[in-house]
Amino acid sequence: MSEHLTIVDHPLVQHKLTLMREKNTSTAVFRQLLREISQLLAYEVTRGLPMTTKKIETPMTEMDAPTLDGKKLALISILRAGNGLLDGVLELIPSARVGFVGLYRDEETLQPVQYYFKVPDALEDRLVIAVDPMLATGNSSVAAIDLLKKAGAKNIRFLCLLAAPEGVATMRAAHPDVPIVTAALDEKLNEVGYIMPGLGDAGDRMFGTK
Numbered sequence: 001m002s003e004h005l006t007i008v009d010h011p012l013v014q015h016k017l018t019l020m021r022e023k024n025t026s027t028a029v030f031r032q033l034l035r036e037i038s039q040l041l042a043y044e045v046t047r048g049l050p051m052t053t054k055k056i057e058t059p060m061t062e063m064d065a066p067t068l069d070g071k072k073l074a075l076i077s078i079l080r081a082g083n084g085l086l087d088g089v090l091e092l093i094p095s096a097r098v099g100f101v102g103l104y105r106d107e108e109t110l111q112p113v114q115y116y117f118k119v120p121d122a123l124e125d126r127l128v129i130a131v132d133p134m135l136a137t138g139n140s141s142v143a144a145i146d147l148l149k150k151a152g153a154k155n156i157r158f159l160c161l162l163a164a165p166e167g168v169a170t171m172r173a174a175h176p177d178v179p180i181v182t183a184a185l186d187e188k189l190n191e192v193g194y195i196m197p198g199l200g201d202a203g204d205r206m207f208g209t210k
C-alpha cells in the first residue's frame with residue numbers, strides 16, 4: 001500500500017456511512033451498519049497482500065491457484081470502540097490473529113496511558129492491521145502504534161471509519177510508514193476533540209451507552 005491516506009469512496013460505503021451519521025439511527029442498526037461497512041473497508045485495507053500459488057484439483061483438472069502468502073495477519077483492536085470494527089473484519093478474515101490495546105487519557109497530562117496490551121506472537125512477521133473507528137486527535141492511535149512497534153510490528157496499516165485532518169497529520173508525523181484507510185475525511189475537530197460533522201461518540205453509539 002503506497003498511499004498514506006486512502007478514502008474508500010465506494011457508493012455502498014458512503015451510503016452506509018450516511019445512515020450511521022444520522023442521529024436517530026438506533027443502536028441495533030448502527031451496529032449492523034458498522035459490521036457491514038467494516039467488511040467493505042477490510043476488503044480495501046487488505047488490497048495488495050502478498051500472494052502465492054498452490055496446486056489444487058478442480059472437478060475438471062489440476063491448477064496452480066492463487067492463495068494468500070505468509071503468516072496469518074494480526075488484527076489489533078484499540079479498545080473499546082475498535083471492537084465494533086473488529087467483528088466485521090474478522091468475518092472477512094476469519095483466520096486472522098487478534099490483539100487488544102487499551103489506553104485511557106490521563107486527565108492531568110492529557111497523555112494516553114496503557115491499561116491493557118495483549119497481542120499475537122511474531123508480530124514482526126505479520127501484516128498488522130490496527131482498527132479504531134475514529135481517528136480524531138490521533139494521540140491514542142499514535143500511542144497504540146508506538147506500542148505495536150515496540151512489540152516488534154514492522155508492517156502496520158491503520159483502519160478507521162472517520163478521520164479528522166488533525167488526526168491524519170498527527171499520524172503522518174509520527175508514523176509516516178503506516179497507511180491509513182478510512183471511509184471519510186471530515187472537516188475538523190471541535191473544541192473538545194470530536195470529529196465534525198462526525199457521528200458522535202462511536203463507542204456510545206455502538207454499545208448504547210451515554
Ligand code: URA
Pocket residue numbers: 081134136193194195196198199200201202203
Ligand atoms: N471519538 C469518538 O467516538 N467520536 C469522535 O468524534 C471523536 C473521537
